[in-house]
Amino acid sequence: MKRILVTGALGQIGSELITKLRSEYGADNVIASDIRTADTEAVTGGPFEILDVTDGEKMNEIVSKYKVDTMMHMAALLSAKAEQFPQMAWNLNMGGLMNGLEAAREHKLQFFTPSSIGAFGPDTPKTNTPQDTVQRPTTMYGVNKVSGELLCDYYFKRFGVDTRGVRFPGLISYVTPPGGGTTDYAVEVYYEALKSGRYTSYIDKGTFMDMMYMPDALQAIVDLMEADPVKLEHRNAFNVTAMSIEPEMVAAEIKKHIPSFEMIYKPDPVRQAIADSWPDAIDASAAKAEWGFKAQHDLASMTTDMLSKLKTTITN
Ligand code: SER
Numbered sequence: 001m002k003r004i005l006v007t008g009a010l011g012q013i014g015s016e017l018i019t020k021l022r023s024e025y026g027a028d029n030v031i032a033s034d035i036r037t038a039d040t041e042a043v044t045g046g047p048f049e050i051l052d053v054t055d056g057e058k059m060n061e062i063v064s065k066y067k068v069d070t071m072m073h074m075a076a077l078l079s080a081k082a083e084q085f086p087q088m089a090w091n092l093n094m095g096g097l098m099n100g101l102e103a104a105r106e107h108k109l110q111f112f113t114p115s116s117i118g119a120f121g122p123d124t125p126k127t128n129t130p131q132d133t134v135q136r137p138t139t140m141y142g143v144n145k146v147s148g149e150l151l152c153d154y155y156f157k158r159f160g161v162d163t164r165g166v167r168f169p170g171l172i173s174y175v176t177p178p179g180g181g182t183t184d185y186a187v188e189v190y191y192e193a194l195k196s197g198r199y200t201s202y203i204d205k206g207t208f209m210d211m212m213y214m215p216d217a218l219q220a221i222v223d224l225m226e227a228d229p230v231k232l233e234h235r236n237a238f239n240v241t242a243m244s245i246e247p248e249m250v251a252a253e254i255k256k257h258i259p260s261f262e263m264i265y266k267p268d269p270v271r272q273a274i275a276d277s278w279p280d281a282i283d284a285s286a287a288k289a290e291w292g293f294k295a296q297h298d299l300a301s302m303t304t305d306m307l308s309k310l311k312t313t314i315t316n
Helices: 012-025 056-065 079-084 086-107 140-159 185-195 214-226 247-255 269-277 285-291 299-315
Strands: 004-007 030-034 048-050 070-073 110-112 127-129 162-164 166-168 170-172 198-201 209-213 243-245 262-265
Touching: 004 012, 004 056, 012 030, 012 214, 056 086, 070 086, 079 086, 079 140, 079 269, 086 110, 086 140, 086 162, 110 214, 140 162, 166 214, 170 185, 170 214, 185 198, 185 247, 185 299, 209 214, 209 299, 214 285, 243 299, 247 262, 247 299
Parallel strands: 004 030, 004 070, 030 048, 070 110, 110 162, 170 209, 198 262
Antiparallel strands: 209 243
8 A cells, every 4th residue: 555546535435534644654655535525634635636536537547647546435325325226336336346447447446335234134034133144135235235246246356356354334424424424423412512402413322333433433444454364264355334223322431521412302203224234243353363453442432432522523
């Protein structure tokens, strides 16, 4: 990993990944790209290119121009948005991935792309969900993610492309809000707790899903990409998680800091159905054994950090 191209660099993961990679590998060695521009660190802090990932030709041009050796492909439509626009989701999520893998094959790049807990479905074991298990998702996002996992494995086996990836749980962060996901409630709740002291959750109480704090997610990407390939039995789609939580647990944790905080429940049928089709708690033992995955944050430490970081952003 010497010169890294990140797609979707203005998204929830991309915007913070850029900052981390630039501090570790040098600002000029991390090329940010996105379909739009913005006045943010990703654009102003180093090389930036406008890139629609469905445009394979432009992607190849950027790879050649910067002599890229690694691609981190983050551009994607999340689960709820994909359910609203399934055809667009297929075109963007699969078309973009195919272009990324082709660029990786042609230019011999190391390649990372995230899969998700969304790659599981209602037939998957709900708890302690194994690394290798039934994957029959019922959402377009899930169909994209399973196809992507298989495609990445295929490009490794067939063409020797050094593909690597994880199945991320819901990611919680204070920099760039997610958009169009099912797990977004666990981010929104912190903003609303500080702004109005109450939050109406579109996910019902008792609905468990895996989550992870963004710094742990970014570290996982770097650790997996730097891992000794000899030890990687799976390469792609490693289960990773830091906590299995439901809305009432988040509310209770926030109340420790803001005692008057109130959580109201008004489940949204579409996102609730998606959440119900996903596991409650996945097993990350393969990631731990094969490349030493470890999350530092639990719900309590994440909540303390989220509220203190957001307090400065929201009040400034
Ligand atoms: N956070 C994502 C979503 O909710 C899951 O990968 O869509």
